[in-house]
Amino acid sequence: MTGCAGGRLSVLLACLLLVACQSPREALEALAGEHRRTVEVLATADFPLVISAPVGALRPGALRVYLEGDGHAWATSSQPSLDPSPRRLLLAGLAMDDPLPSVYLARPCQFVSGERCAPALWTSERFSESVLLALEQALDQLKKRYGNQSFELVGYSGGGALALLLAGRRSDVLQVQTLAGNLSPAEWTRALQLTPLTGSLEPLHYRQYLARIAQRHLLGGDDRQVPGQVAAVYKGQLGVASCAQFVTLPGVGHEQGWAQAWQQWRGRPLGCSSERQ
Structure with a gap:
């Protein structure tokens, strides 16, 4: 019995070590494979953008696009990360579990590098004009590929600010949902006494x-x-x-509790109704 237990423990430790050694890109590809999705890179004028989409054609209608959060923007409180890819694939998992036609869209320089990738893009300029233009070009490419006429944007954390900025600039964004969304980066920096995000745009404009x-x-x-x-x-x-509509979810943190919460809310209709809180 001791030998069997020791063998199982060795296998478990080896598996944990393999997971720990995976790069963020490898982890995303593994997750996509489990959900029968592809991981690919879209070329935009300034940055390559990683997406994960279902295999095959999607049925017509509005396309739900999940916009990733800020990811691993900082290595320490004062040192920017060299790789902003998220270490936890929270939003990617929500996108891949969604029964609706949906695409996961990462931010510039997440999971893939490019000549113009620099720490400013995931720190002070994370909501900049160049970031918005790249995301808009990605949406245009998705629209051409799938033939959808409109989008629903789902933004997590800083992806919430980008979802609102895109909705404020495009006529084909019909609705927006955010999870732990940073709805006003200007207020966010004030509230947490952070350095203002010079070069970033503000959704409230x-x-x-x-x-x-x-x-x-x-x-x-x-x-x-x-x-x-x-x-x-x-x-x-x-x-x-x-x-x-604004809904506060008791017991849910910035990274905890979203899988269950999103299952309960993702299918509920939006609109100007008595549901508004």
């Missing part, structure tokens, strides 16, 4: 248009990385007549 976009923002009641006052400021700036 588009508030008049965003007020007419159907949107739901799921907030973690235990989220310390994006505090509730960020959403409160965004909500106040949009005004009482907006099409926005």
